[in-house]
Amino acid sequence: MKISELRVYVLASAKKHYLMIAIETDNGLTGLGEGTLDHRWPSVAAGIEEGFAALVGQDPTSVQKHWSTLQDKVYWGDGASSRAALAAIDQALWDLTGKSYGLPVHKLLGGAVREEVPVYLNQWWAGYTSTEDLIDKAETAVTNGARALKWYPFGTPENFAYRVRKHAVSSAVEQVHRVREAVGASTDLMVDIWRRLDWASAAAFCSGVADCGLVFVEEPTEYQSPEACARLSASTGQRIALGERLHSRKQFAAVIESQAVGLVQPSVIRVGGLTEAVKIGHAAETYAIGVAPHNPHGPIAIASSVTLAAVLPNFVVLESYENHNPPARTEFVREGPAIAGDRYVLSDAPGLGIEIDEPKLAEIATKFTRTHG
Template structure:
């Protein structure tokens, strides 16, 4: 079997343009992948078409060599853009392998490690940044059966905040804890916002509300800063979604300070993600992959998590997107009482609904401006 072509499709999801890839083979099997990257859909699409000549004619089963060709052989560090292009193509190759062998991907990368996957809700807190709004929406989330939910209470904060904004953030955390009760995990999203000192002030102040983790409290580029926060914070720190290479995770893990690791399969591909999960396992840590891109990424994470012994929680946006988005993939992956199963069909177990894609074209304003007031509403930026 050989790869003969790679095509791309962009869907205009209002809060992030989703980029999908189809890898064609000479045996008629078509693999599906995703290359979504906030604010860079057209850029990643261009990268895929610029790099695809490297893998045309290759056997899609040779994913390790395909990964080397798309990253090492280019001899340039394209960061998350290059990683997204690589992951899109590599995911599609895994989909092809599963279809050829009539097995779901999780059976090819380790098999079933869990009865079901516990999910945490994200993207549920659209609307006003008030304790009252967060409180009411959090109650709706737990009514759906979720036992964990994540949220960013910090507005458009960057590095430091004034006292009023500090207090408002804590009031929102308190309101969510009051809404969900003592037995639901609340996960505080930092979105790389703070200095070390501000992050530690927040970590100390949020402790009475018993958060399960404080995610990405400082930017990821200085591993020393993340390590300092992790060692001094009374709340466990989670991070990793920004990294796009094994080496970056090796640098983080060698400090044995962060033990909730969030690899982004969208930047790494399935092969590297599986290897990184093993690295985390060796450091006595757990993984909770980042799954806030598009629906294919969520399916990939489900397969990856099912085949990972040290899996912790699965991130879910899908249930809190626009209603029409459940028709983008067929069949749609459904959360039931806060848990899900990966699709059992061959490969990814889902197919792309091209007709639905045609109804929602690309728009340059479809991105998430995390440092702009009101970003939580997830509306198109005009």
């Protein structure tokens, strides 16, 4: 069995460009991967084609060998576009390997620790205009089955202020208390600060919400400062989470080895695929640090993230943008992870547990390219 053909699909929505690939072998098997990186899809697509050229004609099941070769000889560094290209190929190779042996990828990675993967919901807050409106949306989400919610008390990513004034901290603390009161103690809550605060403001916020029982506070301050995160954790007792902007186990090493956070958040796409994400998860386990994967992706990367969550003993919760990624998913996904209540149910299908209607995807794709070996 040898790698023979690459097909790249770009599907545009209002806010994202979903980049999905299919790698085919000479015996007709197809592996699926995803490298969604929003507006940077042209550089990711170019990187995928370059990586494919280095692998064509080879056995796809030597996944670790191919990952190391691509990282060292093709992509060279830890840039976002290069890692997303590597991730797409890595996922497709794992999918092919599972299908060739008739096994789900989680079996190839040592077997699942859990059959169900709990999630927290993001985007439930979309379009809110006030704290009262936010509370209404939170109560609706809980009524509809959500058991864990994350939001942005200093504003959404679309309207963040880069200078947070002192009064904004007290307003954000009040908002967290009001949401907690509205949804009750049985709903898990977490907040994302998106690196908007200096250390003193972050400490004031974390201390102010200490009695709200948050699962985590994400990126309260500059994500490249593990020292600041360690000080926050020690001084406030708040569990800090970060990692969505880190691209490799080397970048995670400083955060993990200093025990600066309670949770790391590797993205399957941003770190270069399952091969690297699993290693990051095991490194965190060494220091009793949990894993809550970053997952605002399309259906193939979601399947990969569910696989990652299933095999890590220190997994805590998976991010979900259910019903937001991508809007046309129901048109081309035949089989794939779907939320049942507040969790994904692990698939035992060979590969990553997702199948798509490629002709339909090609029909609705904004861009489609085919490369032969």
